[in-house]
């Protein structure tokens with residue numbers, strides 16, 4: 001067994017251990033954990049500094065997860081199942097697909113969009129992988145695949161390589177992406193052996209999940225450095241959550257710390273309408289305020305897109321603070337980060353090529 005597998009095995013996953021280690025009464029969350037599995041890796045446990053802090057809230061089950069009243073939350077708000085042509089494959093956008101490689105994760109985020117199935121046993125079977133590859137092979141418009149789950153880095157190297165190899169056999173598949181929370185929650189999984197496998201399948205990108213600046217530790221920095229040294233461009237995805245990262249100051253620090261460990265902020269998500277996660281949801285204005293606080297005030301590299309993944313499978317929609325105050329044929333009026341107003345003169349409308357011909361002809365006469 002590799003060290004990371006031992007670390008995973010030493011995670012907290014039952015309510016009795018949770019009570020012993022963190023003092024949460026076992027009976028208060030027994031039904032929650034029966035329904036939605038829990039896992040807290042030893043690494044993550046070490047990062048929890050006190051009851052109710054940003055990491056605690058993300059991984060410690062709460063009775064609030066069982067509250068349903070007055071909510072329009074559902075198990076599959078993004079309608080992933082409706083957009084699934086083959087088991088474990090989601091095809092929503094024209095040129096890219098999502099493939100669920102496993103139901104397992106290093107930790108079970110209490111706010112997870114896929115609360116409906118994560119934590120149940122299950123990894124992509126060889127037969128299922130073949131079906132997914134057949135589908136992609138038949139759909140030449142697919143040029144991008146995102147390995148997701150669950151967390152694709154929780155499968156053993158041999159299986160991960162089998163998936164990557166099968167996908168690389170499809171000529172029109174240009175890029176492979178991996179979405180993972182492993183570097184920030186089980187950094188021992190990022191081994192030289194893993195990096196050696198991954199770098200054989202370039203162009204390969206990774207989007208890492210981080211929600212709070214306290215998640216950026218020296219261990220995490222080292223893991224991300226190894227991936228970056230393997231030539232993998234790293235992005236980040238963050239979920240906006242009430243009381244965890246809804247203050248601009250917290251989010252600015254997170255984005256700056258990510259850049260410092262070679263991770264380029266990619267998305268901040270408005271929390272999805274998932275059953276059992278309502279207590280995490282912040283208002284959309286908070287996200288807009290965060291983007292406003294980032295843009296212009298710090299490196300443009302640190303500014304991700306703030307998106308709402310529209311319910312019922314509408315896909316991601318970017319939400320932007322208003323900076324375009326007016327636009328007409330002659331003038332554009334914009335507001336900068338200091339709230340100063342500027343006028344930009346539009347170029348004259350370009351004549352069409354036909355006009356160019358006739359007017360130049362005219363000029364010569």
Ligand SMILES: *Cc1c(COP(=O)(O)O)cnc(C)c1O
Nearest residue numbers: 090091092093096097098146316
């Ligand atoms: C998020 C998502 C993608 C990838 O979207 P990008 O904006 O390209 O990162 C693809 N498919 C599904 C179903 C998704 O939810």
